[in-house]
Every structure is written in structure tokens, then in C-alpha cells.
Amino acid sequence: MTWSRGNMADGEEPEKKRRRVEELAEKMAVDSGHGGNARDWDGRWNHVQKFLERPGPFTHPDFEPSTESLHFLLETCKILVIGAGGLGCELLKNLALTGFRQIHVIDMDTIDVSNLNRQFLFRSKDVGRPKADVAADFINRRIPGCNVVPYFKKIQDFDESFYRQFHIIVCGLDSIIARRWMNGMLMSLLIYEDGVLDPSSIIPLIDGGTEGFKGNARVILPGMTACIDCTLELYPPQINFPMCTIASMPRLPEHCIEYVRVLQWPKEKPFGEDVPLDGDNPEHIKWVFQKSQERASEFNITGVTYRLTQGVVKRIIPAVASTNAVIAAACATEVFKIASSAYVPLNNYLVFNDVDGLYTYTFEAERKENCTACSQVPQDLKFAPSATLQDILEYLTENASLQMKSPAITATIDGKNRTLYLQTVASIEERTRPNLCKTLKELGLTDGQELAVADVTTPQTMLFKLHFTS
Numbered sequence: 420m421t422w423s424r425g426n427m428a429d430g431e432e433p434e435k436k437r438r439r440v441e442e443l444a445e446k447m448a449v450d451s452g453h454g455g456n457a458r459d460w461d462g463r464w465n466h467v468q469k470f471l472e473r474p475g476p477f478t479h480p481d482f483e484p485s486t487e488s489l490h491f492l493l494e495t496c497k498i499l500v501i502g503a504g505g506l507g508c509e510l511l512k513n514l515a516l517t518g519f520r521q522i523h524v525i526d527m528d529t530i531d532v533s534n535l536n537r538q539f540l541f542r543s544k545d546v547g548r549p550k551a552d553v554a555a556d557f558i559n560r561r562i563p564g565c566n567v568v569p570y571f572k573k574i575q576d577f578d579e580s581f582y583r584q585f586h587i588i589v590c591g592l593d594s595i596i597a598r599r600w601m602n603g604m605l606m607s608l609l610i611y612e613d614g615v616l617d618p619s620s621i622i623p624l625i626d627g628g629t630e631g632f633k634g635n636a637r638v639i640l641p642g643m644t645a646c647i648d649c650t651l652e653l654y655p656p657q658i659n660f661p662m663c664t665i666a667s668m669p670r671l672p673e674h675c676i677e678y679v680r681v682l683q684w685p686k687e688k689p690f691g692e693d694v695p696l697d698g699d700n701p702e703h704i705k706w707v708f709q710k711s712q713e714r715a716s717e718f719n720i721t722g723v724t725y726r727l728t729q730g731v732v733k734r735i736i737p738a739v740a741s742t743n744a745v746i747a748a749a750c751a752t753e754v755f756k757i758a759s760s761a762y763v764p765l766n767n768y769l770v771f772n773d774v775d776g777l778y779t780y781t782f783e784a785e786r787k788e789n790c791t792a793c794s795q796v797p798q799d800l801k802f803a804p805s806a807t808l809q810d811i812l813e814y815l816t817e818n819a820s821l822q823m824k825s826p827a828i829t830a831t832i833d834g835k836n837r838t839l840y841l842q843t844v845a846s847i848e849e850r851t852r853p854n855l856c857k858t859l860k861e862l863g864l865t866d867g868q869e870l871a872v873a874d875v876t877t878p879q880t881m882l883f884k885l886h887f888t889s
């Protein structure tokens with residue numbers, strides 16, 4: 420271990436050393452001597468030009484080498500990166516060094532001290548600041564000519580006209596819900612004329628995902644290739660507990676924690692009005708933990724611990740820097756291939772695993788004929804009139820190809836638009852909860868009835884057609 424000993428030997432305090440290295444890095448950025456504007460020095464894009472200006476055995480069959488591709492890449496091509504975390508930092512760095520200059524980045528998070536081991540665009544002085552802002556500043560300062568535009572916002576804060584401006588969208592997210600929402604948004608941008616898809620309305624989505632030592636990268640051409648929802652079965656089932664169980668007959672410690680999280684927190688507002696439960700706030704977790712214990716003892720349930728409470732509230736996903744690096748590299752390569760048309764893109768799903776040795780392979784995920792997100796086929800719900808609304812709710816959340824999170828169900832009954840169940844607003848949840856135990860018939864639903872379902876997994880309301888079975 421000569422490396423670490425060598426580092427120790429200079430006797431410098433770690434904090435002091437870190438600062439010195441940072442100062443040096445900043446100085447290098449300034450000293451790269453190109454004034455931070457779009458001036459390109461000789462040979463700057465040699466590495467990219469090799470790929471764009473000559474043919475080769477792996478180039479796309481229709482590819483024509485030219486000097487114009489580089490110009491498009493540098494000046495015109497507009498990329499949206501979603502997420503400025505572990506994958507996002509890698510993506511921004513890779514894309515900027517590849518030559519992309521019109522990069523926008525959305526992230527709703529601020530920097531936490533635990534991010535600093537792998538989210539290398541952030542320093543300890545940045546803790547508490549928005550990830551998107553700091554990441555954009557770093558890249559713009561360090562890479563002359565690059566123009567990263569940050570948004571400290573949620574993806575849901577933007578509408579179709581915002582997303583339509585991009586040539587390619589890359590996702591580096593740790594949330595399946597956000598991914599599905601983004602997928603749904605790109606589907607809503609598609610234009611069909613007489614049932615034929617207008618190719619100019621397609622915005623390719625490159626999606627990277629990592630969990631510990633496993634990762635995947637995929638290329639989605641909305642309306643043409645398998646989308647996120649087509650392959651929902653590939654994701655681990657989300658831990659979801661039926662509301663009836665949580666509210667009235669808990670059996671597991673997790674049920675008690677969910678009860679406090681979903682029902683008691685919004686009702687009691689222990690930290691004031693409009694203070695959402697924050698999984699990183701020890702005071703919040705402690706409150707949920709104690710209330711969960713109380714509820715558990717009421718039902719003679721054991722096993723509620725602080726750790727379990729945090730696990731249920733936060734769904735902790737381990738992060739490994741090297742996995743992020745590999746997956747982001749694969750994603751950035753796909754962006755380059757699609758933007759330049761020089762190479763055949765990944766078709767369409769790459770799996771990476773280095774839990775034990777190293778394993779990777781690629782397969783073609785197939786479109787699902789009746790995909791809720793991309794198929795344009797109306798969805799049928801088959802239930803007996805004696806089934807309850809709870810049965811439908813469970814179907815929507817537990818069916819492997821739907822996996823909704825907190826569906827809100829509305830229907831037009833006797834000419835009136837009625838909310839049958841809505842979970843996300845505490846007062847409406849309480850008011851509509853009795854409906855869950857009612858049968859479809861009792862609710863006044865009829866055969867062929869349309870149900871409108873809204874969920875956080877998509878920006879669009881989904882229509883289902885109810886078919887009564889006997």
C-alpha cells in the first residue's frame with residue numbers, strides 16, 4: 420500500500436489537502452487558457468472527428484462521413500439529462516467531454532454529505548445547494564464552450580412544450596415512478612396521423628439505472644421499440660400494502676410503519692403544516708418509529724425497529740461509483756451514436772452485473788401489444804359486479820404490468836363525475852375510503868363503464884373499460 424503511505428507521509432491534514440487539491444483543480448480549469456468561451460483550439464475534437472469523418476467496419480450502413488456531424492453535435496444538438504446524482508454527474512461529464520454543448524439538466528435534490536464519495540462534481544462547500552446548479556456550474560467552468568442549463572425542479576413541473584425542444588433525453592434516475600412518468604411524457608408527444616406514427620415526433624430516451632453492483636442501459640424509441648412500461652415485469656415488484664390491511668388489520672411491522680407514514684403523518688402534521696416526511700431527517704424517522712411501535716403493540720406485532728422504519732420510509736438503494744461510471748458511459752455512447760447517426764444504436768437493453776466477476780449481455784426487449792403507455796390500445800378491466808373497489812385498486816397496484824403507486828379512480832355515474840377513491844389527499848382519502856369495501860354494483864358502476872385512473876407513474880390519465888364477468 421505504498422500509495423496510501425505516500426499520501427500520509429506528507430503530513431498534511433486531510434481537510435487541508437482536499438482544499439489544496441480543489442484549488443489546484445480550479446486553477447487548472449482557469450489556466451486551460453481558452454477563456455471559457457466557445458473557442459476551439461487545434462485538435463480539440465480529434466478524438467470525435469475520427470468517428471465522424473471516416474467510415475469503418477462498425478459504422479451504420481447508411482452513414483456518410485462528413486465534417487457537418489461535428490458541427491451539429493457541438494452547436495445544435497440539445498440534450499436533456501434527468502438527474503444530477505451518481506449517474507447524472509457521470510453523464511454530464513461524459514457528454515460535455517464528447518462535445519455536446521447544449522445540455523439541460525433537471526434535478527430536484529440538494530447535495531447531501533453522503534453524496535460526495537461518488538458525485539464528483541460536488542465538494543463539501545456545496546452541501547445543501549441544489550445538485551443541478553452546482554453540477555452545471557462545475558461543467559461550465561471546467562469545459563470551455565459548454566453550456567449546461569440547470570433546473571432545480573421536478574420533472575413534473577414541466578409540460579410538453581418544454582420536453583419537445585430536445586433531440587435526445589437521458590435519464591439517470593433512481594426512481595421507477597419518475598422514469599415511468601418521463602416515458603409517459605414522451606409517449607404523449609408522439610403524433611399519429613391515420614394511425615401512422617410521425618417519426619419526427621419521436622424523441623429517443625436513453626435510460627440508465629444502477630442498484631449496487633448491478634446496472635442496465637437501454638435505448639427507447641418511443642412508439643417504435645419497447646418502452647419502460649412494456650418491460651415493467653423486469654423491475655422488482657414494489658412493496659405495496661393494501662390500504663384496508665394498513666388501516667384495519669395490520670399483520671407485519673411494515674404495515675404499522677406504513678400506517679404512520681401514509682395516514683398518521685398527514686393527519687397529525689407533527690412538524691407543522693406542509694412539512695413532508697423526510698427520510699433523511701432523524702427527527703422525522705424517530706417520530707414515525709415511535710408511533711409505529713405504539714401501533715404495533717396495539718396489535719401485538721413485534722419487529723418494528725428504527726432501521727426498519729428508515730428502510731420502509733426511504734427504500735434505501737445502495738450506490739456504487741464504478742457501476743454508475745460503466746452505465747453512464749454506455750448511455751453517453753448511445754447518445755453519441757444516435758446524435759451522429761454514425762453507428763447502430765444499442766438494440767435495446769444492456770445488462771451489467773459485477774456482483775461476482777463481471778457479466779454483461781444485451782437483448783432486445785420486446786414491445787407489449789397492450790402496453791398501457793405506448794400501445795394506444797384501450798385497457799380492459801374484467802371484474803364481477805360483486806367485486807369491490809378494493810379489488811380493482813389491488814389489481815392496479817399489484818398487476819405486474821401496471822404497478823401503480825396510488826391510483827385515483829374516477830367515473831361518471833348518473834351524469835356526474837365522481838371520485839371513487841383518492842389516496843394522496845388525506846381528507847379525500849378519508850371521505851372515499853368507505854367506497855373501497857363497496858361492490859362495483861353498489862357504487863353504481865355498470866358494464867362497459869369507463870374508469871379514469873390517475874397515478875404518479877404517468878402524466879396522462881389512463882382510461883379503463885370495465886367489463887362485468889358473471
Ligand SMILES: [Zn+2]
Nearest residue numbers: 646649790793
Ligand atoms: Zn410500452
